[in-house]
Amino acid sequence: MSRDRLERHQVWWYLAALLVGLGLGSRWDDADRWVEPALWPLLALLLYATFTQLPLGSLGAAFADRRFLVTALAGNFVVVPALVAALLPLTPDDPMLRFGLVLVLVVPCTDWFITFAQLGRADAVRATAFAPVSLLVQLMLLPAYLWLLTDVDLGVVVPAREVWPAVLVVLVPLVLAVLTVRVGRGGAAGGPREAWVERLGWWPVPLLATVILAVATANVGAVRGSLDVLAVVGLVAGAYLALALGAARLLATLVRLPLEQGRTLAFTMGTRNSFIVLPLALALPAGWEIVPIVVVTQSLVELLAMIVYVWLVPQVVFADRPASA
Template identity: 35%
Template sequence: MGPNETVILGPLLVDIARAVRDLRFIGATVTLNFVFVPLIVFGLSRFIAGDQALLVGVLLVLLTPCIDYVIVFSGLAGASSDRLLATAPILMLAQMVALPAYLLIFIGPEVVSAVDPKPFVEALVILIIIPLAMAAMTQKLAARNRVGRAVMATMESLMVPLMMSTLAIVVGSQIVGVGEEVASLWTVVPIYVAFLIVMVPVGLATSRIFRLDTGSTRAAVFSGATRNSLVVLPLALALPEPFTLVALVVVTQTLVELVGMVVYVKVIPRIVTQHTPTTPI
């Protein structure tokens, strides 16, 4: 197992606890995702402001930072993925509060009243609370005997395949609809591509402001660029009839982002090296 795999698969709970106390990284990711990203998204979304369904889909997905597969992709790039794992509950709770406010400002009360918060609550329990509780139990068992260590190694080895399988199922469930509406959905692709490009310098600038080290800078860039499509999709599917296209807009972002993450994994380590300055700008 190489160093990248170790970063992805083995963040011990003690490392997570230490990461929670990293206030500079928390401050950087919160500022990046809830101050800079909304400003960028507002500007980019003006290009499709005349189509409400496209606008709602773009805003839903781009205003919500990722809390799941960003940990896998950032780990492949040598980022401090344990810090992203530690900040996941914070980002999840923050977006539950911030998303309705941003939608109210950017669109109006009609869409806000149509959004069901239940999927967010379910995601907090399923994606954050339950996995962390299971990780704590598994690590405690691993510390006691060889069987426990074997169980933990097996769970770690399954992490990436399970995440990729989840993505494949989610995307596959909507891919036919994407094909049928490709003419309409094509207009949002440049917005998603532009977002991925813009978030690199914005993430780097934010990291310099908060004086983050190399691993944390890479993690912050990934946090700013990856979006919470797996959680947002149930919200989109629950919207009423006039917004049926919204779910496909969200899935389109996932397809663009997956390609972008492959590029990020190769490019970000070259941009953010051990010699990258971390002094404030």
């Protein structure tokens, strides 16, 4: 199997991992006791492999097209939080549910968004250049969004001493990934250093499938007791994807983005960065187990929706204009 084919069909791997995890957790009484400790190193490996594939050195290139950059930043960090704020009153008044939805919906994706943008005939160059900018901005703004959009006192629910492991699980892989890419570039073209970075590109899909399997296995009890909540998550995630697509079309029209850039905007506003926020979800105290399930459920709904996006964005929402006679 080629890497391209693996990424094209990744959604089915994740669904299979979810089903296997739920089945395994149902038969394994103390699964959470054994599986949860493995989640942190798995997440660290996943983030490390993913970050090595991000063009972290292309930050300068991202600023070359200021119109697209400003539009993408405004879409993701102004329009999207407003959409999330509008959706929250439509959900049950459950602080854990709303916290999970805000946590996963306000941060844009930086990895599979590029793959789906390419499949949807978007501007892959700008998608690639925007990814590292998006990552840095979301890491800075996420605490502010959680403070503004939820009624949860983060200082009480997640004391600083509990947050640091989650922060380190993101920052340490990021630093190691930057060093890995630098060392890889310092080697001979086609040499072992460069080949190592290339091989790491195979890791994100199987690692994310493993993380989903582990989360499902360890939290099967929370899933059973929250099926009604998960149905709400599915509906909200679907509504968000529809609203984000409409907002991207409107925003691209207002600033007169070229079609390919408009498609890129649609994919970056539609896809969310579920596994960046998963460490924080897992750091929450006992009683908040539903939050990681919300994050995983949203990501699965999104991945299924991307199958539709890949057709809908280039064929309907940002369709090529017919040539004039």
